[in-house]
Amino acid sequence: MPLPFLTADRALQADGRADPVPPSDLGPDHWRRPYRPGPWRVGTAAVFLLLASFVLLSALIIALAGAPVGAAVCAAVGLLVIALALRLVRVGIWVSAQGLRQVNLLRTTTLPWSAVAAVRTVQQPVRWLGLPRTVQGQALRVDRASGEPLRAVVTDHSGDFLGRAETFESAVDALEAWAAEYR
Template sequence: MPLPFLTADRALDEAADIPLPFDDRDQWRRPYRPGPYRVGAAALLLLLASYVLFASVIIAVAGDTSAATVCGVLAVLIIASALRLLRMGTWVSARGLRHVGFFFTRTAPWERVATARTVQQPVRWLGLPRTVQGQALILVQRDQQGDQTTLLTSHSADFLGRGTAFDRAADTVEVWAEEYRARH
């Protein structure tokens, strides 16, 4: 089974001279691999879902179908949460820049992107309220007066302890923004 999220870093390694090494630019791509903390959290959620599904089967065999249904629905919600957790991040394509969060997805067409740049600022550590000094990739849109959206941070679940991966991902998103902003 092909895992397309694993090819992002390999494609960048193989084509270091080409800033945008992807053949099909119309397809949404995450220009980095999900980090170990994100993958670990999703794996733990899927493990929990397997236990809940097993409990649902045991409850169904015992004869209480309504409780088994509730457990089954809970397991499906846990699985959906794990999958959504893996989809979170910044995605790029020829159509624009997409920031996928747990509860929201925001897409900015390249025509509306004023700049995407890396800045030093306090960032949230693993998405928690605690902040530490780090780097962030900031998106500034043309139609929003001074509003900035943080796309990536060096201390997120994708890049904590992976400074080189953050630099590569931020540079890739900046190159996509520069190329498509120059066209529009």
């Protein structure tokens, strides 16, 4: 079963250059992430799914014990944890011919390419694995044509790229190529 939110959709050509043009079998409004989710992000989502399985098993046991209200509450919590895990895997920058979409845990910001002023890499303090602790690192900065830049979710210390500097560089190159092609 293909999982399109996990694939990078062939973001790099064979020679390593970024390929901003979507494949011909996909429409121009097909959103894709030009990099794969990292092991920290996938591992955290897997832990949440494991937790959800225990909560749903608890809901089953509570339902068999004869407490339907408690079982419903447990089932709702389990489904909420599953939704959180799936959303966590989707966090990142997504692109299409229409624009750039930044997916955060609780909200999504979509900008058409005409509203994007620049996409570049900057040196700045970044959050380590999304935690409050900051370290000096690199971040992909998306400047809007009007207003504040988007909050950096693609950093070299995020759950996608921690310890994978080459992957961060190729992802940033692919995102910059998309911006250069369509902006």
